[in-house]
Amino acid sequence: MKDIFQPFVKLLTLMVGLLVSITLLTALVIGIVILISTGGNLPLIGEKPSTGTVSTTTVVADVYRGVVPKEGMWVAPAWNTVNNEPNAEDIKYGRDLIANTSEYLGPNGKVKKISNGMNCQNCHLNAGTAPLGNNYSAVASTYPKVRARSGQSEDIPKRINDCFERSLNGKALDVNSKEMIAMVAYMEWLGKDIPKGESPKGVGIYEVPFLERAADPIKGKTVYAQQCQSCHMEDGQGMMKPDKTGYIYPPLWGDNSYNDGAGLFRMSRFAGYVKTNMPLGATFERPLLTDEQSWDVAAYINSMPRPKKDITKDWPDISKKPIDHPFGPFSDEFTEEQHKFGPFKPIKEARVSASK
Template sequence: MVALIILPVIGLLALKPPAYWHPPADSQIPAGAKGQQIRYGRELIAHTAKYLGPKGSVRQLSNGMNCQNCHLDAGTKILGNNYSAVYSTYPKFRERSGSVETIVKRVSDCFERSLGGKAPDSASREMQAIVAYMQWLGMDVQKGQRPDGVGLAKLTYLDRAADSTKGRLVYVAKCQVCHGATGEGMKVAGAREYVYPPMWGPNSYNDGAGLYRLSGFAGYVKNNMPFGSNYTNPQLTDEESWDVAAFINSMPRPHKEQTADWPGIKNKPVDFPFGPYADQFNEKQHKFGPFQPIADARKVK
């Protein structure tokens, strides 16, 4: 009889989810000029195009997408590419640039890649506000730590290449209603920002963005798309997530010169789609997979 009571409890404990990070409450925003700066930073993340887009009221720097199109809920969503670990982990060395990067450098990269434009001046009111907001979000995270729920899910590699043909069917069934039949996104007439961002084409993220790598996009989709999904209620399977990522990233988009990226070619991610490589696998396999053979070959060396 005792065992009958204990076993279910053990099972419940095993199913207990991680203690995911949660953003600080608005009541913790300080008063005065610092608080105003943090609030402005959040506004810039949520409505980047309004201030810094093609018709921005401050400057015209970006492609019309908002930072929160990739960093959901103004960078606060669990497994939605949130900012919880930015302040705790930067400055840090990044293999992509082969250098130690500051928060300003990281934000600048997003403007040049995901937002397809130019970075705000490092001393500008806007850049300083964005950095202040990220610092505030991570104020309870210890230096050097990455809390549970940061970044994106790492999905298990498929035992095949991701299939853009299957992915198109997923896109039509689950994504097209918001992002459009031609990936053009959706705007309200006369608006300066998208309600739903473009998935490809001239106003979407360029091929230097993190989401252009399939593992990132698949993990992003799994816990966040279609709209209303989250890590407790995903709507797509892992296979569907990989395949729709393959479809979207097979479509045309702006190109960014990346010859200086990943100066240590042995450290290029298995799904970085541009050579040269330190292995025998071609660009097509590095873009669409299967990725496990690439990862296995690296373990042998």
């Protein structure tokens, strides 16, 4: 009986020995890899990691932390109440124009052909209703007003035409047209509950904290490749609808994008816009980009070719130009490059000092 089991005992012993050898060899390989990756400096037990490194956990927590508490955030009026308004048809047409501008007023527009193919809601998300998505909540309550860019008092139609001539790189719309009346009606309806002179929480674009360095287009190109080009394409030209009436995803540079007189050509505006809204799925409650990524991708996109606009009459009082307005002359000694890419803190500090 002993002779019968002896071969099995030898085989089992051989297998155990082989398993032990493989385990030891694996441990040796792992040790060598760790040694090489740390440059020969293995951390001691209990030793804290270098302060020059940032853990993945910390980065994720910083990205996903909401930028503004939700409490008190503006919410658009319920759409199912619009039929209660005496000008309901104008309001509904206005919303459609904001959401599908190109269908009516784009290169193949069925009403007029006066814009580049983008829609108003490409910059004013969800037809101008998204919190911190460049919404229209304060349009009715704050216009007319004097704007530093023009140095003049502007009403809502003038502000809308600014967008047509800059963000849509097109021509002004007749202020007495059915389309202008409808868009104004829609914006006034959105802001109907906001007291005159006030702006609700969540209006406009989030202000991303300034970096200690300049925004970097080279780093931004990597962010774009990882986070943006699946929708806006590698060449930045967006994705056209099959019927050619507009874009599913708008172009971010090139002939059919916003021109260099548009608000989003300012680095802070673009960085703030993407911080709380991009890539698809991001919100102010759950941003998907870090502050640095937001600044850098803004630098990359706004470094690419785009249409030019005559802005010689903009900012008649140059001391009121925003810190990140990229074109001189300026009332300070900083260069155009620094006004465009930063670092912006020194410019802000110089202005504060000069005002004392």
